[in-house]
Each structure stands twice: as structure tokens, then as C-alpha cells.
Amino acid sequence: QMQLQESGPGLVKPSETLSLTCTVSGDSISDNYCAWIRQPTGKGLEWIGLVEYSGKTAYNPTLRNRVTISLDTSKKKVFLDLRSATAADTAVYYCVRGYIGADYLDVWGTGTTVTVSS
Amino acid sequence: QSVLTQPPSVSAAPGQKVTISCSGSSSNIGNKYVSWYQQLPGTAPKLLIYDNNKRPSGIPDRFSGSKSGTSATLYITGLQTGDEANYYCGTWDTSLSAGVFGGGTKLTVL
Numbered sequence: 001q002m003q004l005q006e007s008g009p010g011l012v013k014p015s016e017t018l019s020l021t022c023t024v025s026g027d028s029i030s031d032n033y034c035a036w037i038r039q040p041t042g043k044g045l046e047w048i049g050l051v052e053y054s055g056k057t058a059y060n061p062t063l064r065n066r067v068t069i070s071l072d073t074s075k076k077k078v079f080l081d082l083r084s085a086t087a088a089d090t091a092v093y094y095c096v097r098g099y100i101g102a103d104y105l106d107v108w109g110t111g112t113t114v115t116v117s118s
Numbered sequence: 119q120s121v122l123t124q125p126p127s128v129s130a131a132p133g134q135k136v137t138i139s140c141s142g143s144s145s146n147i148g149n150k151y152v153s154w155y156q157q158l159p160g161t162a163p164k165l166l167i168y169d170n171n172k173r174p175s176g177i178p179d180r181f182s183g184s185k186s187g188t189s190a191t192l193y194i195t196g197l198q199t200g201d202e203a204n205y206y207c208g209t210w211d212t213s214l215s216a217g218v219f220g221g222g223t224k225l226t227v228l
Contacts, residue, residue: 047216050217104168
């Protein structure tokens with residue numbers, strides 16, 4: 001059974017890059033993809049983007065010019081970089097597994113809280 | 119504003135039935151499968167329904183889903199206090215080439 005664990009700095013300064021890592025354990029993400037979802041406190045879910053096993057990516061149009069999602073060569077770590085962070089990027093960030101060609105997310109990490117503040 | 123529209127809140131008594139709607143368009147719900155997620159307080163969301171009406175292993179049959187046109191519905195029967203949570207619908211949007219969610223519905227079991 002796949003498990004996903006997010007990690008990274010809990011505090012990021014405005015204008016800096018918010019960088020998170022998702023560590024994959026258990027099953028491989030072969031034939032799947034990993035997505036990043038975020039949730040500001042007391043608000044709903046926002047889809048940030050995804051990276052497929054092949055390295056192909058897709059991004060939320062509202063974040064596309066600031067975000068990069070990548071996969072390391074071992075396929076066991078997924079990275080999120082969100083540039084020029086602002087207070088509006090303060091949220092819980094989730095790493096989630098999805099299936100290529102399907103429209104659902106079946107394995108969720110526990111989430112990591114990131115605060116953007118000076 | 120979320121791409122998919124859900125009512126902010128619903129409520130019902132224990133043992134009763136509740137429905138949660140999710141409205142979209144032809145670029146998302148109209149041509150894609152809908153999934154539903156349950157988020158209990160202080161926890162990560164959990165997949166509740168996928169492909170409009172399928173339940174992952176371990177999800178009770180009190181939870182069911184349907185889709186018609188550009189709308190989807192989550193049904194919860196035999197409500198329990200433990201069902202109090204936020205519920206989100208989600209799918210893929212072909213125009214945006216991105217995943218999309220509803221704004222979430224808070225279920226209160228009175």
C-alpha cells in the first residue's frame with residue numbers, strides 16, 4: 001500500500017520560493033501520478049498540479065507561471081516549488097496519488113502546514 | 119470561486135438521509151467522472167466515491183453517488199454523528215487541463 005509523506009520548511013518568507021518534498025513509500029507510482037493539493041485554513045481544496053511517472057506535468061492555470069512539480073530519478077520523491085510566495089500561499093499542502101486516465105485521487109498524505117510570513 | 123458548485127452546508131438528524139449536490143459544466147462533470155472526498159475535522163481528505171458511483175474498499179454502502187449531465191450528487195443514508203465532516207466533489211476540467219474541486223459542503227448531523 002502506497003504511503004505519501006510531505007516535508008519541508010514550515011515557514012517561508014514573502015517573495016521566496018516555497019519548496020516541499022513528497023516521499024513515496026510502499027507501491028511505486030508507476031502508471032500513476034502525484035498531485036499537490038493545498039488548503040488554506042478554513043477554506044476548500046485547491047488543485048496545484050501533477051507530475052506523471054514519465055515526468056509529464058500539468059498545472060493549475062492560476063499558478064502555472066510560479067509553480068514547478070518534478071520527480072527524482074528514483075521515482076520515490078516528488079518536489080513542489082512555488083516561487084514568489086505571498087501570504088495567500090499559506091496553507092496545508094497535500095501530496096496525493098492519482099491514476100493516469102482516471103479522475104480521482106485515492107491516496108493522500110497527512111499534509112504539511114506552510115506559513116508565508118516575514 | 120470554485121469551478122464546481124456545492125452548497126456550503128447541509129444538515130439532518132441521525133438516521134436520516136442527506137444529499138449533497140455538485141454542479142459543473144460540459145468541460146468537467148459533463149464529460150468526466152466525478153469523485154467525492156470526506157474530510158473529517160483535522161484530517162486529510164479521504165476518497166469516498168470515484169467514477170461517479172463506485173466505493174473504495176472499506177467505504178460503507180450508506181454512501182453512494184450519481185451523475186446526470188453536468189451535475190453530480192452524493193447520498194448519505196442512515197446518518198451518524200461520525201459523518202459530520204466537509205465533503206468535496208472533484209473531477210478533471212478539459213478546458214483548464216487541470217483538476218478541479220467544489221468549494222466543499224459542511225455536513226452537520228443534528
